[in-house]
Amino acid sequence: MFLIAALEGFKELWTTGRLSDITIVTDTEKFKVHKFALAMQSSVFTSIFENVMKDRPSDEIQMKNIDPEVAKTFLKFFYTGEVEIEEISNLLELFALAAKFKVETLMSIIEDMIIDDLNDDNAIEIYELACRFNCDGMKTSAFEFIQSMFDEPLKDELMNQPEVLKELVEAKQKINSILKKQKLG
Template sequence: MRGSEITNYLKEDSFMLECTLRLVKPVCVDARSKIVIVAPSDFYRSALYQQFMQFWITGKGADVAFKVSGEKITAHKKVLAMRSPVFRAQFFGPMIDSKSDCIKIEDMNPDVFRLMLQFVYTDSLPLQEEFSVEMAQHLLAAADRYGLERLKLICEEKLSANIDVETAATTLVLAEQHNCEQLKEICLHFVTSREKLQAVMASDGFSHLMESCPSIMKDLLGKLDSERRS
């Protein structure tokens, strides 16, 4: 804008700008229900959504194949690279694998990998009630492995909403191993509550917790002390 045009908007050597601000909170913890809450995605409203959905449904133009525990699953390198920093480095980074057109993955269930790819293409998963807590546990590990932070949060939401005496210790292990601080805090709060502690300690998951994450005992004792004082 030229100087002569600017003067048309000045009134007594000043002007006013009207702005609309949108505050986006992708994740928070509900202090009352102790559940991780993830904001809905706006991706489905974008022009790319239908195109990515068609890519996912038809597989047309797929240029990479994964052999996941013996099962072949095809995908598109550029779509994966756009969504995951790990795939981006694998396909287009300085350490690119010239044989990356067929990638073997032996330590993941095909259904977990397929559901992860569905999220990569569509930024969405089935409704919370349509996939199990066990699937959410596996998906959380996969999301952490491939740098899919929003998927991690969705899994945290699912797991935090389904914490009980049998799952609390196992979920705490996952939270500790995959750096899910909010989920970890919710688990600690549940485990150290007076009415739940003994039952959780008697569960199989608690034994697994002590074996796989002995360092968590410091956090448990700190939380117990805090609960006792309050």
């Protein structure tokens, strides 16, 4: 009973912004939020509030070059634990934001969503993201998916060479495109 009431209270704080004590500012939107909600799940926010803002008091944190919908989804997660996002590009941006602020729970949820959405068009982008943020599970899944695109197994050494792997996939896609055109023509 208590947990349900607490969750409803968190959701209400998110939707109303009541008692907020900090504003997150993107290029086009402002979000009134609560330091405690952000600090509970992010050591980076905790550090910002305890150290950086202690020296330079402000009631705003700038989040420039972040899609406002991605920022909204990111911040809403702190209050609801929910991730509602459809486009894979926004999901990848949300993952990068969660990694930047070390929101481990959100990273784990998004990682599962990304792995479920692996396809020929996004495998390399997902693989590069996994390499950049050192996500072994996502990296392995993307690498295995990329391997499945080829007739011959790729050498395991390629798993740590995203540039070479990207070139291989692009070459494979070009070959497939040419073969498809020849069949149609």
